[in-house]
Amino acid sequence: xLAKTLAGLEEILMEELQQIGATNIxxxxxxxxxxxxxxxxxxxxxxxxxxxxxLIPIKTVRVRDQAELYNQISKIDWSEYMQATDTLxxxxxxxxxxxxxxxxxxxxxxxxxxxxxxxxxGVRPSVDIENPSLRVNIHIFRDECTISLDSSGxxxxxxxxxxxxxxxxxxxxxxAGLILLSGWDKKSNFVDPMCGSGTLLAxxxxxxxxxxxxxxxxxxxxxxxxxxxxxxxxxxxxIVTEAENNIIPLEAVIVGSDNAKSSVFITKDNLKSxxxxxxxxxxxxxxxxxxxxxxxxxxxxxxxxxxxxxxxNVVELYKSIGDTLKTKYQGYDAWIISSNREAVGxxxxxxxxxxxxxxxxxxxxxxxxxxxxxSKRVRPEVEE
Ligand SMILES: C[S@@+](CC[C@H](N)C(=O)[O-])C[C@H]1O[C@@H](n2cnc3c(N)ncnc32)[C@H](O)[C@@H]1O
Numbered sequence: 001x002l003a004k005t006l007a008g009l010e011e012i013l014m015e016e017l018q019q020i021g022a023t024n025i026x027x028x029x030x031x032x033x034x035x036x037x038x039x040x041x042x043x044x045x046x047x048x049x050x051x052x053x054x055l056i057p058i059k060t061v062r063v064r065d066q067a068e069l070y071n072q073i074s075k076i077d078w079s080e081y082m083q084a085t086d087t088l089x090x091x092x093x094x095x096x097x098x099x100x101x102x103x104x105x106x107x108x109x110x111x112x113x114x115x116x117x118x119x120x121x122g123v124r125p126s127v128d129i130e131n132p133s134l135r136v137n138i139h140i141f142r143d144e145c146t147i148s149l150d151s152s153g154x155x156x157x158x159x160x161x162x163x164x165x166x167x168x169x170x171x172x173x174x175x176a177g178l179i180l181l182s183g184w185d186k187k188s189n190f191v192d193p194m195c196g197s198g199t200l201l202a203x204x205x206x207x208x209x210x211x212x213x214x215x216x217x218x219x220x221x222x223x224x225x226x227x228x229x230x231x232x233x234x235x236x237x238x239i240v241t242e243a244e245n246n247i248i249p250l251e252a253v254i255v256g257s258d259n260a261k262s263s264v265f266i267t268k269d270n271l272k273s274x275x276x277x278x279x280x281x282x283x284x285x286x287x288x289x290x291x292x293x294x295x296x297x298x299x300x301x302x303x304x305x306x307x308x309x310x311x312x313n314v315v316e317l318y319k320s321i322g323d324t325l326k327t328k329y330q331g332y333d334a335w336i337i338s339s340n341r342e343a344v345g346x347x348x349x350x351x352x353x354x355x356x357x358x359x360x361x362x363x364x365x366x367x368x369x370x371x372x373x374x375s376k377r378v379r380p381e382v383e384e
Contacts (some may be wrong), residue, residue, distance in 0.1 A: 002148065003044055003051040004031045008357035008366075009177035013050040016180075020047055038232055042239050045152055045220055049176035049203070049213045052155050055137050055148035056229065063145045065098050066108050072145065073112035080227045081149060084123035086133035088113060091150065094140040109138055109147075133224040149229065153221040160216030161274035164266045165197040170302055172213070174359060175199040178366065179207055181355065182298050182335050187251045189297025191332070193287040195256035198267030198280075200300050205276045208252050212243045216274070250279045253293050259286040288320050292329045299325070299334040305362070306340050315346045322347035325371055334369045341365060 001022075005013045013032045014025050020043040022034040036044070044054045058081075061072040082088070090106040099105050110127060113136070118124040125133075135150040157173040170178075179200065184190060186208040192200040206213065214220075225231050258264050264284045271277040287301070303321060306314030318340075325334045326349065338344050339362040353368035 001036060001041060001044065001151075002028070002031050002033050002055045002057060003048065004053050004055070005050050006030065006052065006171070006174055006177065006358060008355060009050045009173070009181075012177055012180045013048060016048040016050060017044060020044060038229065039235060039239065041151055041222065041229075042236055045156065045222070046212050046214045046239060047243065048156075049207065050173055050180065051152075052157060052173055053150060053152035054156075055150055057146050057148040060144060060146045062143050063099075063140065064143050066104065069099075069105065069108050069140075069145065070112045073109050073147065074116055076147065078113050078116055079120075081225070081229070082125060082134045083226055084117040084121060084125055086125050086224070086226065087128035087131075088125045089127060089129050089132035089135045090138060091135065092138040092140070094138070096140050096142050098143075099140050105138055105140065109136065131219070132221075133226070135221045149221075149225075151220065151222040151225075151229075153219055156214060156217075158217070159213055159274075160218065161202060161270060162197070162199075163269050163273050165199075166260075166263050166266055167196075168304070169197045170199045170359065172199055172203060174357070175203040176207065176213065178300055178335065178337060178357070179204050181366065182300055182333065182368070184298040189293045189295055189332075190252055190254045191293065191297060191299045191329075192256045192301060193258075193285075193290050193299065194301045194303050195258045195267050195282070196263050196302065198256055198270045198282070200302070201254060201256040201267065201280050201282070202270055202274050202276065204252075204300075205250065205254055205271070205279055206274065208254070209250050209276070209279075210243075210246045210248055211274075211276075215243075250276075252297075253281070253295075254279065255281045255283075255293055257283040257285040257287070257290055259284065288324050290324070290328065292332060296331040297333075299329055299332050300337075301335070302337050303343075305338055306343055314340060314343045318343040318346045319348060322349050325349065325369060329371045332371045334371055335366060336369070337364050337366045339364045 010027045022036045024035040026033045063069045090109045092102040092105040094102045094105050114124045137148040137150045139146045157171045190204045349369045351367040355366040357366045
């Protein structure tokens, strides 16, 4: 199988897959390959916080043009995976000069599958982009084409609890990845002082309580599967029940704040929708005026990157973040994610870890600052 993820989260996903019992785990580009049975497939969809979707590759073939693509798809016996009365959707990514338009690729693949059924018995599957019985994934790189079954359907970052978002919400998979990368122990304090729509807070709370990331999802592609990988309802129910029994009360103090009232409202609504509103303290407050919860813990913040701000104001904001961390957050590990390297330099603290993570198309730095009493300020510098 192949679990897709975001650039920079591959190693975390490998650990998650190991925890659910996957074997032969191999890192790939924005993905992790692994072995497992149906139980591992269901668990990877339900329990892995950093997986975007899980594919089952069924064949890799050489294709140099559309005709070869059609022929190769026709050679697969599609009745192993679906019936003529089922519906179908094709997602394609093509990185080859002969296949510059991925929509044409999808159409060609659809034609080959549909024609196979029609030639056999007259009835042909129809296309349903939104909610098909079988979602096929096509990946073409140069002349190598991998044909996979998509077990997830819509991307797994769509957890099902988010009602609203502010202007720049983090993808839920990215938020979960940032939390796992921070090494937070689920017991010490967790603070997001620029919480926006509350993604980090919701993901942190769900993680600490062992609430499965897909707890609120109503739909997976594998629900509709027939044939070789037909949906095993009993196995699925067993996995869901086991995971539910594993949910524990929250031990940590989780605090979120934002200086925009509108963000605080949205955060509260989203937490309510996830059933964890009572477990997270949420306040309207500028970070500079905030007080750290007593004790130790982790701060993760996703400040504005400054696209819509005056340059001096951005530098000033990041400088004040550094000042506030230094004076008020001693004993904490603070993590900042930002695509604005110049602004991050003006935090003026020495990072003990620097990771590169992509937030959508934006290349970001994810930096760790260990705030012990006597943390040194360093001269503002542009981050490498
Ligand atoms: C990029 S958004 C955070 C998005 C959030 N991680 C999410 O997933 O929705 C940045 C947030 O920082 C808040 N903010 C900006 N300056 C602030 C300050 N000085 N104190 C507190 N919040 C601030 C903004 O109101 C905005 O909601």
